[in-house]
Amino acid sequence: MIGKNKKGKKDYDKAEGSPENVKDREELAGLEEPGVEVSEGKIKKETGSEFEVEELLEEVELLRKELDSYKKIEEDYIDRIKRLQADYDNYRKRTLKEHLEHIKRANKNLVEKLLPVIDNFEVAIESGNRLNKEEDEFFKGVKMIYDNLMEVLKKENVKVISPEGEEFNPETCEAAVTDDVKDIRDGHIIEVMRKGYMIGDFLIRPAVVKVCKKK
Secondary structure, three states: OHHHHHHHHHHHHHHHOOHHHHHHHHHHHHHHOOOOOOOHHHHHHHHHHHHHHHHHHHHHHHHHHHHHHHHHHHHHHHHHHHHHHHHHHHHHHHHHHHHHHHHHHHHHHHHHHHHHHHHHHHHHHHHHHHOOOOOOHHHHHHHHHHHHHHHHHHHOOEEEEOOOOOEOOOOOEEEEEEEOOOOOOOOEEEEEEEOEEEEOOEEEEOEEEEEEOOO
């Protein structure tokens, strides 16, 4: 019995005195018992860990500020790109408008040069109608050329101003004569003495008209 107890005690003491258990007891004692000093190595280890955490936090803060700076730079670039895109769109629209205006002016000059020819065609056709030349082959040829010419001008957005019976418009008409006609309302056009022409919004030539003016 005695030998057995000694052996058991010996095993217990061995277990209790092992380096691992002694170290664990010392650490537990340092954490649980007040007034017990913690080893210098443990303090250094904890201090070093806190320092590393502070460094990481500072680094994170620096990275956050750097990210904010890059975001601001990105926003500035995006804003500049949007302004450049808007400027380019305005430039493209302005250039296209100027190009179209140039084409209209060029066509206007061309039509102005053709107006005397058109007037002569109309005088010839009117004379042929008065002389009953509708069946004459030459007259038919003249009328066909006139119709073809007017069709070409129509495709080029040329409009004929012939406002007979309409109210006088000083923007597109020029009053050459006034008369008091019973069946025509005051300020309305009695007769178109010479047709006017427009191309788009450009007035090439105003219509010359006779206007009713009541006495």
